[in-house]
Amino acid sequence: MAALALLGLAFVVFVAVAYGREPAVAGPEVMLPAIPAAAPDAVPQVTQAVSGTYSRRLSNPNGVSRFMAVLREIEARARPADDARVVARLGTRTPEGTTNVVLALSRVDRSGRLWIKARLPVLPNNTVGWIPRDALGGYNAVNTHLVVSTRKFTATLYRYGKQIFSAPVGVGQSRWPTPAGRYYIRNKLTRYSSPVYGPLAFGTSARSAVLTDWPAGGFVGIHGTNQPGLIPGRISHGCIRLRNADILRLARLMPPGTPLTIF
């Protein structure tokens, strides 16, 4: 129990440190009545130095996170510069045929050219890279965050940091572990032929580090099951399995693009 408590504390501290806030910007110079914003945005206004420029944080798992479509085949780089090392090559479609999206983490303006630091659906897991802004579509916002514990066998969904869903899960067997790290939900699939995945499956940006020769690259899914009696436990090839009623309930609450933390 103490270990679990420490893990929980570490997670909270991590989030608090990683998503601090910058000082508020100057207010309006004209006197007008305060009008409530129609689209509240809880993104912390963090800045951090990046080679003499400033980076704007775009996602906060406890508030608003943003994802963006990949509009053209593009190379993600280690730094926001055309001559920086390539960390991944991105296409416009997922193996399932949906729009390929990346989770936008921060943005930097380098001499008028915008770059987006994004979480990427590539191995090694947890890879991030810089992508030219003009290779990406508009910002799409979500306010949810899914956290999967491979130790407690739970999936918990938060909205603006408040728990709104929890269910037991099955995760990867020890030889095919569900990879720990930070990811996002790439897509939602329904009406497919295989009963193994239950009625609904979410694709994620996480990939098995072991089953690299799995069809389509071994992406980890979050889906239903035809063997609900095995949940909870270490039962899968790396995917996260929920009972069918739970995956359907989760699907009503969690939009694609939602950040995913596995620990």
Place this chain on the structure above:
Amino acid sequence: MSEPITLDQVDSDGAIRETMDAVADDSRAGFLKKSMLATGGIVGGAAILGAMASPAHAQTANDVSILNFALTLEYLEAEFYTEAVNMGALRGEVLAFARVVGAHERAHVSFLRKALGSAAVGKPSFNFQGTTENQAKFKATAQVLEDTGVMAYAGQAPLIDTDAVLAAALSVHSVEARHAAWIRHINGAPPAPTAFDKPKTKDQILAAVAGTQFITGAPAMTAAGGSPSFTG
């Protein structure tokens, strides 16, 4: 001044045309049905304006079409300012302008949606292509959008059938003109460059909005059929 929006380009992927079809094609049976559904909504929305709008006037499909056209423009403007403020690239009087005008545009959206009720067109997806993330680009774009909004309302006002709707449209039109003058002043452009403004038609405005390529399709993130290839 840097990088004004190009208004004479074509819609890149047809997404804006898809959105605008619902606005422009008021001859379709479905749209007429929507206009019937909207009648009560317009009456209620107009009543919000109190003395400016009389709910006693008859409603028409034409007015519904015009209000949906206005709503689409207001969606665009409201999202533009909201995103610009949230992106954190604006400073000083430009930030103050964006905050105030953004609140106005969101109020316009709210009003038009309420007025149209179930006949209101949905909010499209947007890609502002960095213009909300750079102060110079924002200033140039805001001027284009506000000037466009003024010309759009001016072009539609004479076509409105109902006095209550006309009063509502004029109340928004003058505010859009104030916005245009404000951002023009910020940009060092003449706030009131001519004695008479030339209105633009719906088609001209739609072409201009399409040229910005700001209205896009939403990412396709759901799929049906086939078989997942996840690790299981």
